[in-house]
Amino acid sequence: MSTTPTKPLRIGEVAEMLGTTPRTIRYYEEIGLLPDAQEREQGKHRCYTDTDVERVREIMRLRDLLGLTLEEVSALLEAEDARAQLRREIRETEDPAEIRRILEQALGHIANQLELVRHRRRELEQLESELVAKRRSIHKRLGELDA
Amino acid sequence: MSTTPTKPLRIGEVAEMLGTTPRTIRYYEEIGLLPDAQEREQGKHRCYTDTDVERVREIMRLRDLLGLTLEEVSALLEAEDARAQLRREIRETEDPAEIRRILEQALGHIANQLELVRHRRRELEQLESELVAKRRSIHKRLGELDA
DNA sequence: CTGCTACCTTACGTTTACGTAAACTTCTGA
DNA sequence: TCAGAAGTTTACGTAAACGTAAGGTAGCAG
Incomplete structure (x- = not known):
């Protein structure tokens, strides 16, 4: 599945791919919906695999299609x-x-x-x-x- | 309005029928989603026909199922x-x-x-x-x- | 090395869709 | 008629989900 070592993406790229903003992705991380990718050191840029991208897409889909709060999404x-x-x-x-x-x-x-x-x-x-x-x-x- | 002269409902009854609150219904009126029913005089109780109830139900349905803002619902x-x-x-x-x-x-x-x-x-x-x-x-x- | 751009953190601001409280009034059953 | 429930207006409060601005940093192109 994620066996393909794709080039890591930066937050802006991910955001654009998903039609959202960096702020939203950081927010999801902030509330624990996304793991703080790759034990990042303070100040370093976040980077994402396509598995991560899929997770964000899934979050947004559950949020939009089912009208769930992010907390409910988290549970699901x-x-x-x-x-x-x-x-x-x-x-x-x-x-x-x-x-x-x-x-x-x-x-x-x-x-x-x-x-x-x-x-x-x-x-x-x-x-x-x-x-x-x-x-x-x-x-x-x-x-x-x-x- | 409707041809069936059903007993007019009060706001609390309507709210319960729809699983919502009086506040919500007043709010919809406030933002123009519902007409100020029956040219009510200041302070008099609101009363609703079942046509009105249907409209509120429709509003809530569009809001929930399509994830629209009330403004978008209004347009639709x-x-x-x-x-x-x-x-x-x-x-x-x-x-x-x-x-x-x-x-x-x-x-x-x-x-x-x-x-x-x-x-x-x-x-x-x-x-x-x-x-x-x-x-x-x-x-x-x-x-x-x-x- | 330099400069530029995208990113980082922190923190306060904003919008939507109501919730809630207070002080008062209208209705309705006994 | 009159008490108590339900309703009314006004106004401030709130939670969720980000937006936005400021001041600094990482990372890459040349």
């Missing part, structure tokens, strides 16, 4: 965190029971997200069909106007 | 406003050309809303399928763990 993203942790632990041939526990936990978090997403989608579909009905009604009246 | 709801205006004008057997103009305008606003809704829905579906993929991947790894 525990699944990603668990998977990341898993990748680290797997390298050390960890106890299979522990691996199973982590996987099952991630599964639970993903189920939560899916529930939210599907609920939202149903609501949107409802709204969409109401709009279509309205449009049809108007078209009908326009037709009657011609008669 | 011009379609409803046009339809309401239409109903008034139709009673006075207005010029058919004018009616057609209003209808076509409402049609445009509804098309706007539909575009927004559909775009959102597609994004949600994308997110949903990614989640399903992740889940499948985890299940697969759990299966391998058993082997």
